[in-house]
Amino acid sequence: MSEKLGTDSRCEQTGDEKQDTQEKEAVIPERAEEAKLKAKYPNLGQKPGGSDFLMKRLQKGQKYFDSGDYNMAKAKMKNKQLPSTGPDNNLVTGDHIPTPQDLPPRKSSLVTSKLAG
């Protein structure tokens, strides 16, 4: 495939070139990396840029703590412990009711920057 400056990069493939490409798949580093990723995570969706992915990005900073839910759940469960989160405090599933302990404490940084020291 010749690469001329200024031409459209879209390339048309003949039969010979198609086979070439298939052989190249393993050689193209991105494709090899993709294969590695899919081997590790077989359930990975096809398109990474989909709306789920972007929505997660848009929701950064969301902390779910509803005092009503929390107190009602506490009342229902009485003495039993509320299910606690796993290692990931920020992802909330349908079952889990966040507790005040789950929410990461708000950091305070009201000290002078070390750059000014």
Add this chain to the structure above:
Amino acid sequence: MAGVAGGGGGGGGGNDFQWCFSQVKGAIDEDVAEADIISTVEFNYSGDLLATGDKGGRVVIFQREQENKSRPHSRGEYNVYSTFQSHEPEFDYLKSLEIEEKINKIRWLPQQNAAHFLLSTNDKTIKLWKISERDKRAEGYNLKDEDGRLRDPFRITALRVPILKPMDLMVEASPRRIFANAHTYHINSISVNSDHETYLSADDLRINLWHLEITDRSFNIVDIKPANMEELTEVITAAEFHPHHCNVFVYSSSKGTIRLCDMRSSALCDRHSKFFEEPEDPSSRSFFSEIISSISDVKFSHSGRYMMTRDYLSVKVWDLNMENRPVETYQVHEYLRSKLCSLYENDCIFDKFECCWNGSDSAIMTGSYNNFFRLFDRNTRRDITLEASRESSKPRAILKPRKVCTGGKRKKDEISVDSLDFNKKILHTAWHPTDNIIAVAATNNLYIFQDKIN
């Protein structure tokens, strides 16, 4: 097309400069507090002031010392001028949203009087800060004592005129405007217009236009939020006003496209005037293609004729008159293409690198990993990789070019891809508007380098 990877020929990037270490600011601790991580760096229009913002919501401004004949070695050093807490952590109770105090961007206003003004923003609120000097104090008031206590008016028998006496310089920062409640999503960019009266702020889905004097109103000029959020395919990643044409601005997307909009054509600029996108080679498309094409920064050249975009692996220069492809492409760290799987797993593939032009638009700079940063000379097509490290921090020491080796045989002084420290990222860099002085933020440290000839 320029596509030189690594350090070709060891030549200096940027018109044969020799970059020397000048200063480093910040603590040397191994344990870096999150609040100390620098999140933005910006020179003002004259280059005499250099502002940094950090994750702790603090702004530190450095001022360049005047050249002093008796101390020739302090050749324009930057020292602390002012520091203040710009933003504090907040919690939006209605939406259960924690609002970080991290300063996303700082943009200076052109200087119009003795005071300096800058805009600083976190995810939700933009603030206009006034930084002013006070070097005189009035003494000899009639109605109060020297220590401020009110005097008994019936005891005053004579009048005097207060006189101004010099005092130690005091630099005060005060918030003059607070522009709040206009962004549902997270602000990624602010840009002051060339009219010096308005500015834009952009979040993931919307761009708003503000007047610097008016805080209770802003105009929405771009809205890409789909009616049904399930149809969301791309977000706005950066936006900037044209340096000379006050009606023109651009915004980049997570899909690697740039839209140029003209505010004269309609009030809501959802329809672009120009659409910049490099055609993709379908045979090389992969799972990672869209992620690495996401543009993390867009900057107009000083001339206003070009713009530069930064995506994960490269920097591209676009001619505003040509929408179908960039005129120049520079590979920043092409060797990472065969590491995309691990970079996706450790989230580094989502790192947002910035880029900048030098004053004459002849050179560009951007950061990389392992505290490396890259400079490209557009004229000679030469490039150089340098490192911001305490080891190369002797005063006026010339920086040695660095090289990453990808193949099997590692030469002496080269570093292999697998030894790179991906926690040492240089995301924020700035170039002095006229001189060859660069500021590089390496996590919690700010490095300043100067050209030897300077």
